[in-house]
Amino acid sequence: MFSERAKLIGESPTLAIDKKAKELINKGEKVINFGVGEPDFDTPEYIKEAAINALKQGKTKYTPVGGISELREKIAEYVTKRTGLKYEEKEVVVTCGAKHGLYNIFQILLNPGDEVLIPVPYWVSYVEQVKLAGGIPVFVPTEENFKLRPDKLKDFFTPKTKAIILNSPSNPTGVVYSFAELKKIGQVIKNTDIYVIADEIYERIYFNAKPESFVTANPELKEKTFIVNGFSKSHSMTGWRLGYVATASNYASKLIELQSHQTSNPTSFAQWGALAALNAEDEKVEQMVKEFKKRRDYVLARLQELNLKVIKPEGAFYIFPQIDQYFGKKHLGRMINSSTDFAQIMLEYYMVAMVPGIAFGDDRFVRLSYALSLEDIKEGLDRLAKFLTNLE
Numbered sequence: 245m246f247s248e249r250a251k252l253i254g255e256s257p258t259l260a261i262d263k264k265a266k267e268l269i270n271k272g273e274k275v276i277n278f279g280v281g282e283p284d285f286d287t288p289e290y291i292k293e294a295a296i297n298a299l300k301q302g303k304t305k306y307t308p309v310g311g312i313s314e315l316r317e318k319i320a321e322y323v324t325k326r327t328g329l330k331y332e333e334k335e336v337v338v339t340c341g342a343k344h345g346l347y348n349i350f351q352i353l354l355n356p357g358d359e360v361l362i363p364v365p366y367w368v369s370y371v372e373q374v375k376l377a378g379g380i381p382v383f384v385p386t387e388e389n390f391k392l393r394p395d396k397l398k399d400f401f402t403p404k405t406k407a408i409i410l411n412s413p414s415n416p417t418g419v420v421y422s423f424a425e426l427k428k429i430g431q432v433i434k435n436t437d438i439y440v441i442a443d444e445i446y447e448r449i450y451f452n453a454k455p456e457s458f459v460t461a462n463p464e465l466k467e468k469t470f471i472v473n474g475f476s477k478s479h480s481m482t483g484w485r486l487g488y489v490a491t492a493s494n495y496a497s498k499l500i501e502l503q504s505h506q507t508s509n510p511t512s513f514a515q516w517g518a519l520a521a522l523n524a525e526d527e528k529v530e531q532m533v534k535e536f537k538k539r540r541d542y543v544l545a546r547l548q549e550l551n552l553k554v555i556k557p558e559g560a561f562y563i564f565p566q567i568d569q570y571f572g573k574k575h576l577g578r579m580i581n582s583s584t585d586f587a588q589i590m591l592e593y594y595m596v597a598m599v600p601g602i603a604f605g606d607d608r609f610v611r612l613s614y615a616l617s618l619e620d621i622k623e624g625l626d627r628l629a630k631f632l633t634n635l636e
Contacts, residue, residue: 252375261587265597276624278612279597281415281562283480285535287517288528291479294520298513307509310500311338311488315515318522323473323490326447327457329466334493337500338518340510342445342474342487343369345499348506349441349470349489350377352498358406360441363392365564365604367415367443379406383605390417390555390564394428407439413446413455416604416611417564418540418557423456430462440469445487448478448529450559451537467492477560478529479521484514536561539614539621546625550632561615564601568608573635580635583607594627 261279268275298304310316315338320331339345346369354360356378362370364383371381384400386392397408410429412421421429433440442458459466474487489499503509543563547554552565567586574580575589583600587610590596601609614621 249376253372261591261597261599264591268591268595273595275591275595275597276620276627277597277616278614278624279599280615281613282482282615283477283532283561284615284617285480285528285532287479287481287484288521290524291481291517291520295513295517298516303512303516305512307512307515309504309509310496311336311510312512312515312519315519315522318519319488319490322522323471327460327471329459329463331490332493335490335496337489337491337496337503338510338515339474339487339489339499339503340507341476341485342443342472344485344507345472345474345487345489346370346441346443347373347376348499348502349472350374350379352495352502353377353439354379354406357404359402359404360406361397361400361408361438362605363409363411365390365414365416365601365606365609366409367411368603370409371605380404388555390414390419391421391425392429394425394432397429397432401436401438405436405438407441408433409441409443410458411443412458413450413557413559414562415446415560416562416599416601416609417555418560418562419555420450420453420455420558422453423461426456426458426461430458430465434462434465438468440465441472442469443472445472445474446477446560447473449533449536449561451533451540452558455559470495475518475521480532481517481521484511484517486510486514486518536614539618542618543612543614543621543625546629550625550629561613563612563614564604564609565612566609567601570632570635575631575635583610586610590628590631594631596624596627596631 265275265277316333316336319336320333323331350373354377359380359382360374361382361384363386374381382400447455459469471490475481540557547565554565557563570580580586583602587598587600599611601607
């Protein structure tokens, strides 16, 4: 019935959890949803107004496949300022979300059997997208701080290694690589033919040192690096589906050729909203990040009070507590042997949604998003505390 390609696909665990939580909410249940990776803030009004004005002005037709020139130029300017390296319009492709950009990169890079190095834990869609492009995911363990050891990285290189994915700030852990750490990784890669896919979608959401771009630390690798970013997280524009890829012009051209047969252009009027997002020094972004920091601090303290081992997140809006110490325990006679068991019991009995760590490649953990109100966070963690006291 289905193609072999289609048989490879599994449903996104994060979206599946969110779907189940919303079904319970629609039935009248008070569900605390730590599952979804979506800011709970509205898109700033000036961005919405720009899109509305574009609609009113009739900007509803096809645009160039890679995005309107005004937006591509502005993105190039932004990436140039952020990285310290010169980027031009021809090196930017606007996509239907950062996820779409990642998918297209794998499609133009990978041949059947090519390997992609994926640090564990990882964002759930990397694995599926690599497989859909005919590639082979190669899982690279990280240290206790969830970061790669550069001196161990080369142990995973083979003649088939085509690319490595680096996600900083990270989903699901919130860890941020420093300039020095990125530099060391670059030194291991620089004399190889390996491409770098730098997923930097959370770069505007950080709580201490500003996250560095991979190419800032490794300017000599600019031509082999795909920077993936977008507007979903930084400007709470998840439903707008706008992302971008910044890369060497020959790869950008190939991405546009693929996109021309796939989605054509990103939504026309949404692009004008994104342009407004980049044209403003937006206090809304800073206010959102300050609120995320308050929540991060509260969640971290509460989880530590519950004696859960957790690494302090330095960016994004996730925390990844270790829960395997509860494996082998029972809840109302039901055995807990995995992160899936843990998350299912929390949702079924306590109406708290979280994502099992197995979805990110490590069954010892669960992921909690704190992109929800502090009031809900407090109630959700109270329910978690009650669950833990009911274990036997």
